[in-house]
Amino acid sequence: MRALCSLVLLGFALSFSACGDDDDDRGGVGPGSRLVGGACNDHADCKERCVEGKDYPGGMCTVSCGSDHDCPSGSACIDDSGGICAALCGGNSDCDGFGPGWACRDRSRRNAPGDVAVCRGD
Numbered sequence: 823m824r825a826l827c828s829l830v831l832l833g834f835a836l837s838f839s840a841c842g843d844d845d846d847d848r849g850g851v852g853p854g855s856r857l858v859g860g861a862c863n864d865h866a867d868c869k870e871r872c873v874e875g876k877d878y879p880g881g882m883c884t885v886s887c888g889s890d891h892d893c894p895s896g897s898a899c900i901d902d903s904g905g906i907c908a909a910l911c912g913g914n915s916d917c918d919g920f921g922p923g924w925a926c927r928d929r930s931r932r933n934a935p936g937d938v939a940v941c942r943g944d
Contacts, residue, residue: 850894850896851894851895851896851897851907851909851910852896852909852919853919853920853921855883856868856869856883857869857870857883857885857894858882858883858884858885858893858894858896858897858907858908858909859882859883859884859897859908859909859920859941860882860883861880861881861882861883861920861921862874862880862881862882862883863881864881867881867883868883868884869883869885870883870884870885870886871883871884871885871886871906872884873902873903873906875943876943877902877942877943878942878943879921879922879923879924879943880920880921880923882908882920882942884903884906884907884908885906885907886904886905886906887899887905887906887907887932888905888932888933889932889933889934890931890934892907893907894907896909896910897909897910897940898910898931898938898940899931899932899933899934900929900930900931900932900938900940901929901930901931901932902929902942905932905933908929908940908941908942909940909941910938910939910940911926911939911940911941912926912939913926914926916941917941920941923943923944924941924942924943924944925941925942925943925944926939926940926941927939927940927941927942927944929942
């Protein structure tokens with residue numbers, strides 16, 4: 823009987839762990855992400871905020887940051903718009919999915935020395 827109860831409780835725990843607002847809800851980093859990288863027209867399209875303008879053609883979902891520690895894996899905190907997370911890249915082909923006008927560009931890191939390569943407008 824005790825083993826049966828344990829199995830029922832385990833099943834309950836697994837079913838609840840699949841629910842909620844996690845990175846599978848178009849989170850993470852990349853062109854389809856509502857967290858960092860997805861296209862947007864306003865803040866409602868994103869989990870936190872939308873940045874727009876020539877540096878972000880078509881808009882980009884992002885989160886505010888003070889350093890890289892505030893950004894999800896695969897992104898870095900750059901000095902644009904008061905500190906935002908942007909998708910890391912190793913070359914222009916890494917930014918192809920973001921749409922026309924996007925390229926891999928060096929940007930100043932926020933609260934860290936040096937530059938980092940991220941996807942942003944040409």
